[in-house]
Amino acid sequence: MRGWRMSELRFDGKVAVITGAGHGLGRSHALSLAERGAKVVVNDLGGTLDGTGASAGPAADVVELIRKNGGEAVASTDDVATPEGAKAIVQAAIDAFGRLDIVVNNAGILRDKSFGKMSVEAFDQVLAVHVRGSFLVSREAFPHLKEQGYGRIVNTSSPAGLFGSFGQANYSTAKMGLVGLTKTLGIEGARAGIKVNAIAPIAWTRMTESILPAEFEAKFTAEAVSALVTFLAHESCETSGEVFSVGAGRVARVFVAEGPGWSKDDHTVEDIRDNWEAIMAEQPYLTPTTLGQQTATSMKAML
């Protein structure tokens, strides 16, 4: 890390796939990586916010802008949520640029409804784009990254998943699902030099312009989020399996912690009731980084 400190972070020779890069955050990530020398596959289905429709326009416009700025990019209008689409997205990188180093899983849709009114279709569609899409594109990319012993994957979670959000049971489930994917891919990619992290952003885009206060537009920029994504995509970033909240000027690690806990052999229902305060305690918390570490903590408490 130290050697990188003084210099601008560059991506010359690196190839990135960015899904959902025709609008909003993905567009901004694509411009940021291209400006720093990465060759970019700009993927976008070009549909509406709820995932209906399709258009080649948004991906083509971003590619044109990157080329106008002197960068290299190709467009893909494939659907991240289908195995064929995911395969085609990764293949576009190999065909155009001969390699793949970075995947930013960013494509997303919204189908908000209060829980009592949420249809099975609205649940399935949202999970399909966010979770299945990130799984499928990462799955296609993984063998390429593994073979070259290097890769960076950035997944897009959300504060709605980490902390809950009224009317977004489908979206929250999907976004917390991406935390699980990030942690396990981080573990499985470790030996091959593949670092996997997730962001939980807030930014002014078409997804949020109707819900965020007007004064957020100037401060909660997509560029502020892209600065973090660009760092997480760089070879100097050695962190893996982590989640970061990012919005306006602030970046923070969000971690899954477990309280110190309370333990007693053969505890009864009433024991649990009577020790609820200790069970709920947060300090001193632990931050296990694998299932094994967490299980070992429980075992230790019983010895």
Ligand code: NAD
């Ligand atoms: P956006 O609607 O501007 O961008 C999403 C893009 O994904 C669109 O261009 C859309 O066409 C594309 N897309 C949708 N389905 C696709 C599919 N099946 N295949 C390929 N492309 C598809 O919204 P955004 O705010 O830029 O969102 C980007 C990501 O950030 C999403 O995953 C979103 O959930 C997440 N996010 C955004 C915010 C925010 O504050 N804007 C907050 C938390 C999370």
